Amino acid sequence: MPFTEIVDILPSLKExxxxxxxxxxxxxxxxxxxxxFIKATSSDSPAHIASQLKGLLPTNSGKSFLT
Known part of the structure; x- marks a missing residue:
């Protein structure tokens, strides 16, 4: 089921x-x-964090909302 509002993904982001x-x-x-803004350990690279979260976010013209 696609997300229609950013609020719909908050539980998924938290999880x-x-x-x-x-x-x-x-x-x-x-x-x-x-x-x-995520608090993580120094062993978690920003690229890894972004890749884990980008898949949860809705896209606009093929681009993720996450910057």
Missing amino acids: RSDENGWQLEKMEVMPDHVHI
């Missing part, structure tokens, strides 16, 4: 963060993208 031991600190929704 994925918990699975990886990350803390979802803050999220700011913009018209065409989302800023997500």
